[in-house]
Amino acid sequence: MTPPDLSTANGRDPSGSRPAPAGARDAVAFALRGMKKSFGPTHALRGVDLEVRAGTIHALVGGNGSGKSTLIKTMAGVEVADAGTIEVGGRAFDAREQTPARAGELGLQFVHQQSSVFPELTVAENLSLGRGFETGRAGRIKWRHVRRRAEAVLERFEIDVDPEVELASVGPATQVMVAIARGLQDQEDATSGVLVLDEPTASLPTHEVQLLLDALRRYAAAGQAILYVSHRLEEVVAVADCATVLRDGRVVAEVPRDELAQTRLTELIVGRPLAAAAAKMTSAPGGVVLTASGLARGNIDLELRAGEVVGIAGLLGSGRSQLLRQLFGLEPAHGEIRVDGHLVDLAEPGDAMRAGLAYVPDDRTARAVFADLSVTDNIAITVLASHVRGGRLRSRSEAGQARDLMRRFGVRAASERAPISTLSGGNQQKVILARWLQREPRVLLLDEPTQGVDIGARMEIHRLVRDTVAEGATALVVSSDFDELALLCDRVLALRNGAIVAELAGADVHEEAINDQVYAPE
């Protein structure tokens, strides 16, 4: 796999540095020293040092549970550190006294993945919510002022959008940029403060990612210090001036720009040389498991065979998620669906489950996890009837099965009784897979199966999917991460406007080819 060369595509010398105002560039804008934090017996941070220089994009990478999120939370004052110092603009503060309010005063601006924007409000309203509206007599909002200021902010941050349109109507990257502009609009000059971006691209399609990364480069070139947290290593390699790698609550490496490479970062994150990717199908696929006609808006036909993993590549709105929802009985389909030759009527998820389908939705937190329930409850929910003996649900049988699955799937948790919310993202996702794979499904439907999951867990999840289809099942994977589709799938179908525009198989399944098909001009 060759990583996409984002840097040259943007006319930037991959090894060089960008021009920046003299003097501002090397100043340390922000530093953390000796940050420590424990949760009970678990040491999340064991003395982390981090320096972010003005005018640079500093990447922070690490697996789930490496302490990355905890570090960001202690910076923001959302979690209270046990020890450490926070330095901003040369002044040092005790990290134990950090609060969200003081983080704001110090000019630390945080933009999260599901950034706190309001899609139903206009761009100008979203910008004003960050600082308050200009009001006239009797608390009336002076709309003309609001609009003028919004225009000035949008111009300064080079966001090409009408301040009067609803935020929902602009692209997702623009929404993130508006969130960034909202955070930074009041800073005096670009070198004050630090912009912290936590997985800003997790839900963005590739071309939108480009827009955002371009914007970040411009902000950095103007002298802004940016801390960039991401699982997407190709973006880190493309955009970062240096990367700090965390593992087990410690800094394991500080990688400068000219040494940034995906394989090196991955090995540092995982802490060992990379194992080979899950092997793809070696023999010809087996018999047909699923046939479906009239999917999406009525003009997609599918045929999935035993032993193969089929990918769906497409942009938001291409019909990719709709297709999975139809196959799982969540939306009406227009044609026929057959599983192992039997015509099935999928009016609701229960019908699909009985027909041998399993569905791992995207957005794990909102759509898959029962956060306050135990790992056992989360696993057993799809097979409750199998644990009933003599009219009574046997908790011991549920717990036994859960322990067994946790061992086989490599789920790390305090115990099977722990609430699933105490697990890391990767482990939660493995629990969700266990929930479905214990049913030994014929067809596994996966929507963004490794979103927000670290590289190690991602490979384990791929292997689990491969093992399942090797037993004679079939899998259909939707992912906006084309690198993942290329790694995992035997065939990839490119979708545009509710229709299949290309099918890639064998050696043609690689990231550039998928990109070409998905973004091909009409």
Added chain:
Amino acid sequence: MLETRTTPDAGATAIDDVATRRRLDRREAVVRGLEAYALLGLLLVLVLFFAVFPETSDTFLTSANLQILVGNQAVLAIVALAALIPLVCNEFDLSVGPVAGLSSIFVASALSDGTPVVVAILIGIGIGAGVGLVNALLVTKAGINGVITTLGMATVITGVIVQRTGGVAVVSDIPASVTGFGTENFLGVPRVAYVLAVVAAGVYYLLAHTPFGRKLYALGSNPTAARLVGIRTNLMVGSTFVLAGTLAGAAGVLQVARAGGADPRVGDNFTLPALAAAFLSAAAVRPGRYNVGGALIAIFFIAVLNSGLNLAGAPQYLNSYVNGAALIVGVGMAAFLHRRRARA
């Protein structure tokens, strides 16, 4: 089926020392245990207090007072269990009190008219189930918010009760077998308490030991995810309202036996303490989850507090303070404990 390799990777939980871990585990288990039974402990402290407090020591711990206390709470406790079932899936049924009142009015007048006892009982339970079904359809089919639906229903029922009774209690010609059941003891325990025990055991079994209960808790935790694991969410929510109505109807029947008739105002007085107990249940036995044991402890906690205050000669309005505060504290504790479990 699956061959998986477990590999120690970057996310490994850092535990320094097994002994420390075990010690902390044990300490945590003790803390959790204390928390789970704190309300029960508080109940016992309260009982002890009223047993030695000079104003109440003569009367509180007498078997007569305890029998009255338990007997009087049996009906309310069943109403609380009725409110508990929808609460597990985050639906509030504010009509449980008035439904019990409505049922008691119809049962009492049926009995006064000479209807056989068994038929009267079925009328009461049927009225409850019927109202529950209407609630269920309004919430799941018409998509009306459950709080609004049941609040509206409660108000309508109150009107029906006044229309039917003219505000006068129905007490004449209730068969002695019925009133006897409500006031007599068996083995020193009021007979109505046995009914409560059976109902509580049934609801406990339903919530804790059946797939239905497990799905209900899942639905309360995350409705979207519940739908995506094949749970028929509307059917579940609907059945909780029907169950709540049915139990409230049964509570109304028991109320006729206990009170020897039906008071048109009794239903309204049930709603608040019943909901308070249902919410407080999440603060006991299984912290963070609405549960039957917790609801019973909460009912008797509130009852002992009220009874003790009455015996001590405290003015009547203090009971309103107790019930209101219990509701707020209950909701607050439930929210806090739930947040703690679900913190991401």
